[in-house]
């Protein structure tokens with residue numbers, strides 16, 4: 039698995055691991071043939087080596103949980119996938135591109151970017167050796183004539199989101215004293231540190247000055 043934010047805000051590198059890229063859930067409801075995430079395998083056939091390439095624009099998968107950055111609900115996600123018939127099932131490889139928006143972890147400015155993640159996932163045939171030797175939650179399964187990539191896409195997107203989104207790699211964050219955004223403040227922005235023992239005197243002096251006016 040490798041993922042990158044196209045804008046270069048953050049970068050995760052890895053390699054395609056199988057089959058533990060994404061965790062199938064036990065007892066998943068049957069694939070809905072009308073879902074844009076579902077592929078009809080009758081177009082591919084079961085002859086090993088058979089290939090199909092699909093490009094689809096699909097609505098963003100539902101992602102739950104609080105995140106500093108996320109794919110906005112209703113956003114269009116682009117799938118560019120290759121389905122390959124292999125002895126044990128169908129190998130899904132390709133990429134997912136999604137817009138992401140959120141806020142900078144340091145200065146809270148809005149952050150918008152595009153996330154690109156790669157997919158590499160085996161969906162086992164129900165009558166394969168893989169099916170007999172693995173648990174349902176270890177390897178995804180082909181569901182009859184259909185293959186539902188939504189859980190795989192969702193997991194890949196979640197794993198690809200940066201833990202610490204930044205508006206720019208060296209964002210200076212916020213001033214701990216006044217809360218101003220340091221990148222917007224003049225260089226060397228600082229506050230005079232007044233000893234608390236003198237603070238009382240200083241405020242009395244201010245009051246005296248005010249009363250003389």
Ligand SMILES: [Zn+2]
Nearest residue numbers: 142145205209
């Ligand atoms: Zn920032």
Ligand SMILES: [Zn+2]
Nearest residue numbers: 213215216217
């Ligand atoms: Zn300040």
